[in-house]
Amino acid sequence: MSLLRVRDLAVDFRIDESTTLRAVKGIGFDVAERSTVALVGESGSGKTVTALAIMGLLPRENATVHAASRIDYLGRSLLQATNRDLRALRGAEISMIFQEPMSSLNPVFTVGFQIAEALRQHRALPVSQARLRALQLLGEVGLAEPQARLGAYPFQLSGGEQQRVMIAMAIACEPKLLIADEPTTALDVTVQKQILELIAGLQARRRMSVLFITHDLSLVGEIADEVVVMRDGEIREQGRAERIFSAPQDAYTRALLACRPPRSHRPRRLPVIDDFLKGAPGAAGGEERRRGLRGDEPIILEARGLAKSFYFRDGFFGRRELKAVKGASFKLAKGKTLGVVGESGSGKTTVALLLMRLHKASGGEVLFEGRDLLPLPPKAAYPYKRRIQIVFQNPYASLNPRFTVGQILMEPMQIHGVGSGAAERRALSLELLGKVGLAADSFAKYPHEFSGGQRQRIAIARALALRPEVLICDESVSALDVSVQAQLLNLLQDLQDEYAMSY
Numbered sequence: 001m002s003l004l005r006v007r008d009l010a011v012d013f014r015i016d017e018s019t020t021l022r023a024v025k026g027i028g029f030d031v032a033e034r035s036t037v038a039l040v041g042e043s044g045s046g047k048t049v050t051a052l053a054i055m056g057l058l059p060r061e062n063a064t065v066h067a068a069s070r071i072d073y074l075g076r077s078l079l080q081a082t083n084r085d086l087r088a089l090r091g092a093e094i095s096m097i098f099q100e101p102m103s104s105l106n107p108v109f110t111v112g113f114q115i116a117e118a119l120r121q122h123r124a125l126p127v128s129q130a131r132l133r134a135l136q137l138l139g140e141v142g143l144a145e146p147q148a149r150l151g152a153y154p155f156q157l158s159g160g161e162q163q164r165v166m167i168a169m170a171i172a173c174e175p176k177l178l179i180a181d182e183p184t185t186a187l188d189v190t191v192q193k194q195i196l197e198l199i200a201g202l203q204a205r206r207r208m209s210v211l212f213i214t215h216d217l218s219l220v221g222e223i224a225d226e227v228v229v230m231r232d233g234e235i236r237e238q239g240r241a242e243r244i245f246s247a248p249q250d251a252y253t254r255a256l257l258a259c260r261p262p263r264s265h266r267p268r269r270l271p272v273i274d275d276f277l278k279g280a281p282g283a284a285g286g287e288e289r290r291r292g293l294r295g296d297e298p299i300i301l302e303a304r305g306l307a308k309s310f311y312f313r314d315g316f317f318g319r320r321e322l323k324a325v326k327g328a329s330f331k332l333a334k335g336k337t338l339g340v341v342g343e344s345g346s347g348k349t350t351v352a353l354l355l356m357r358l359h360k361a362s363g364g365e366v367l368f369e370g371r372d373l374l375p376l377p378p379k380a381a382y383p384y385k386r387r388i389q390i391v392f393q394n395p396y397a398s399l400n401p402r403f404t405v406g407q408i409l410m411e412p413m414q415i416h417g418v419g420s421g422a423a424e425r426r427a428l429s430l431e432l433l434g435k436v437g438l439a440a441d442s443f444a445k446y447p448h449e450f451s452g453g454q455r456q457r458i459a460i461a462r463a464l465a466l467r468p469e470v471l472i473c474d475e476s477v478s479a480l481d482v483s484v485q486a487q488l489l490n491l492l493q494d495l496q497d498e499y500a501m502s503y
Contacts, residue, residue, distance in 0.1 A: 003177055003209045004031040004054070004073055010066040011049050011058065015441075020064075023049045025233040029226075031177065036203060036210040038220035038241070040256070041230035042273070042481040043453030047213045048099070050230075051179050054078065054211075055096055056086040073177070092122040095170035099182040101162035103396050105154040111138070111165050112150035115172055122173045137168040142198055158344045160191035164198070171202055178203070181213045185478075188343050196223055215453065215481040217256045221245055229253050251277055259483050269493070270486035297333035299367075300502050301355070301388075301470050304329050306364035308350050324350045327364070332470065335500035349393065352474045356390050357381060368470075386416045389468040391476035395455035399447040405433070405458055406443040409465050416466055432461040437487055453480045460488060464495070470502045 011024040024046040031037045039047050052058050054071055056078060071078040073094065078086070090096075098104040106114060115137055116130035125133065131150070138146035141164040154162055163183060170178055180199060184192040200223045203210050212220055220227065221241065228238040229250065237250040248254045255276035308325040325347045332338045342348050353359040355366055357373060365372045368384060376384075392398040399408060409429040410422070419425035430440050436457040447455055456476065463471060471492070477485040495501050 001033055002030040002072075003033045004211070005070070006030070006050070006054070007070040007072075008066070009050065009053060009069045009071065011046075011053055011069075012064045012066070014062040014064070023233050024053070026066075027228075027230070027233075027235045029228050029235070029238060031209050031211055032225075033176075033209055034203075034207050035225045036200075036212055036223055037226045037228060038224035039211060039213045039228050039230065040215070040217045040220065042215055042483065043451040044232075045230040046233040047215075047230055048181055048451065049233075051096065051181050051211070051213055054179065055090060055094065056081070056083075088122075091118055091170075091175070092173045093175050094177045094179065095173070095175040096179040097163070097166050097170050097181060097183045099185055100394070100396050101159070101166045102154060102394065104166060105162060107154055110151050110153055111157070115165070115169050118169050118172045133172070134168070137172055138165070140202075141165075141168045141171075142194065143168075160187050160195070160344055163187065163191075163195055167195075167198065167202070171206065171208075174206060175208060177209045177211065179211045179213070182215070183212075184214070184219065187478075190343055192219070199223070217253070218260065229256070256482075259486065269490050272486045272490070273483040293333055293336065297336060299331045300334040300369060301332040302330070302365075302367040303351070303355065304365040304367065306351065306354055306366065307362045308347075308354055308359060309362045325354065329364075332502050334469075334502055335496060337496070337503040349474050352390060352472050355472060356388065386466045387468055388470045388472065389463040389466060390472040390474060391456075391460050391463045393475040393478065395447075395459045398459050399455060399462075401447055404444055404446055405429075405438075408447075408458065408462055409433075409443075412462065412465050418466060428465070429461075432464060435464075435491055436461045437484065453484055456480055457484070457488065467499065468501070473503060 007028045008026050009024055009028065010022065010026045012020045012022050014020050027046070027050065029037065039050065041047050049058070053065060058065065065079060069079060073089070081089070105111075112131060112134050115134035116127070119125045119130040119133055120127070135146055135150055138149055143149050143161060143164050149157070149161070154165070157165065167183070178199075183199065184195050187195065196219070199210060199212070202208070212224060214220055217227075217229070224241040226238065227241050227244040229236045229244070229252065231252050237244065237248065237253045244253065245257070248257060252273070255273045258276050259271050259273055306325055306328040307323070310322045310324055311319050328347070328351055330338060330340075340348050340351065350359060354361050361374055364374075366374050368388065373381060373384060403411070406426065406429055409432060410425045413419050413425045413428065419428055426443075430443060433440060433442055438454065438457055438461070442450070442458075447458065450458065460476060477488055480488065492501075492503060496503065
């Protein structure tokens with residue numbers, strides 16, 4: 001029996017008074033009881049819009065669901081349900097894990113309070129029982145030291161821990177359907193596997209259905225019963241997972257499976273979806289790029305004994321030290337790429353922030369062309385801000401929500417004197433948007449109008465706006481589709497070849 005049935009779902013967004021965009025184009029699929037259905041597609045394919053339509057969370061001011069569309073849950077129409085009915089369903093019978101946990105968790109309330117609030121809302125539990133149940137849920141989702149985490153705030157947790165908290169909130173009231181929207185995006189491989197195993201285990205124990213949304217087709221091979229492949233708001237292929245992976249019928253599905261870069265060699269250009277759709281994947285990956293250094297390259301950036309400690313209160317009078325970075329030393333050659341690899345919590349992001357002087361180092365040196373940047377006063381350090389740029393891991397937090405994309409790109413140009421005037425800066429901004437694969441009409445839009453992957457492209461375009469000599473990429477493509485990752489890495493490689501940029 002179908003728990004959820006979607007038929008002829010079509011959703012339009014009003015861009016302005018005369019323009020509308022059809023984000024979802026008459027799609028249909030079923031989610032059976034106790035099954036897992038994977039909704040797969042690149043950024044902008046309509047996956048999240050579909051999930052928001054099911055939850056009744058589409059923005060009313062500019063989104064329209066067509067009259068012929070149907071979304072039925074256990075035979076009841078969700079599109080015709082009242083707001084009161086939908087509030088009763090959300091959390092209690094249908095729950096959703098959103099793509100970015102830090103944006104979904106309230107930063108001013110503790111983790112325990114937020115989980116307990118869901119229980120009190122839908123189960124009318126007293127405070128003490130709700131808190132005890134919240135503690136049990138944190139243990140169930142595999143969070144270490146659940147008692148300590150109960151009183152923690154979201155910003156005190158890692159990305160993987162925040163995602164576990166979101167899962168705990170989503171399953172608190174034992175829903176029959178769990179919608180997981182990119183729950184492993186931007187998490188490292190180890191944590192991804194843990195989250196997938198956690199969701200699969202919870203689904204088996206609680207006998208719930210799961211609608212799993214992801215841009216990574218290979219990720220769902222072990223957990224999905226059915227796979228629905230979307231592109232540009234349309235379903236390109238759907239069927240049993242075994243058949244999709246063993247004998248995909250649609251060229252786009254085959255391209256999604258094939259476009260992961262090879263590990264056996266290092267191609268000069270990484271393959272993208274279009275290479276496979278055109279039937280010429282070898283054109284991208286034929287020529288190999290040489291690994292390693294000759295040994296005589298000039299060093300543009302060097303870290304020597306870099307250290308950073310954070311201090312936390314321990315009891316009433318005590319203070320506990322956390323050594324996040326312990327004597328890190330490395331060299332970056334001009335025009336070359338240095339990879340810093342490690343799991344969540346290994347200190348990678350802290351090192352990046354120290355290099356950018358966004359954290360005060362506890363010790364060590366950061367040498368740019370032989371000059372130590374750490375002791376410089378702000379005025380003396382100002383010229384280096386243009387020469388060293390960073391792309392942060394989380395595009396939701398790094399883009400100003402009050403600025404249009406055009407303003408985001410043009411502001412650093414204006415500050416650092418790039419371009420002779422507004423017209424030239426606008427032209428440069430449009431050129432950057434094209435390079436990162438975004439349409440020219442993105443210039444006038446705001447960050448909230450884009451998917452997570454598209455926002456990260458904007459963040460990369462903004463960092464490239466000043467054409468820096470060193471670009472620090474902090475997990476800058478981890479949230480993107482495999483093909484978009486390849487597109488942006490190819491772009492960075494082109495810029496490195498043309499301008500001798502260092503990464």
